Amino acid sequence: MNIAYSLRDTDWNANSGTCHAQVPGYIEAYQRFKEKGVDEIYVVAVNDAFTMKAWEDNLKGEKASPVKFIADDQGLFTSSLGMLFDATPLLGGPRSKRYVIITSKDGTVESVIVEENPGESTITDARTVLANLS
Numbered sequence: 001m002n003i004a005y006s007l008r009d010t011d012w013n014a015n016s017g018t019c020h021a022q023v024p025g026y027i028e029a030y031q032r033f034k035e036k037g038v039d040e041i042y043v044v045a046v047n048d049a050f051t052m053k054a055w056e057d058n059l060k061g062e063k064a065s066p067v068k069f070i071a072d073d074q075g076l077f078t079s080s081l082g083m084l085f086d087a088t089p090l091l092g093g094p095r096s097k098r099y100v101i102i103t104s105k106d107g108t109v110e111s112v113i114v115e116e117n118p119g120e121s122t123i124t125d126a127r128t129v130l131a132n133l134s
Helices: 017-028 030-035 049-060 076-080 127-130
Strands: 002-006 039-047 068-071 084-087 094-096 099-103 109-114
Touching: 017 030, 017 039, 017 049, 017 127, 030 127, 049 068
Parallel strands: 002 039, 039 068
Antiparallel strands: 002 099, 084 094, 099 109
């Protein structure tokens, strides 16, 4: 089982906001996800690779992060999933809805969870997702 988790924005320099607060939960709970059968957790964001790398480094500190960070710089992957929305007035361009996709080992999508409000994390946070895994 794999989890692809997406963020609305990756303004890691702010060290605040829903996105920055949410990813550490996945990093901290990684072993519990493994115990539930999750092989990998991917964080996908509509942003460039340099920003994603800097953000990952900022979050992980001195230790390696078990979570993989993936840049979708033009939003093509996100758009192909129907998860892109226009955030130009607030963030200067398109961004990703906040979602979790759970797949089987063979890549079959088992579950898709999408936040109603991309600025909130009520059903896609690590604790809630972990509690709902079988």
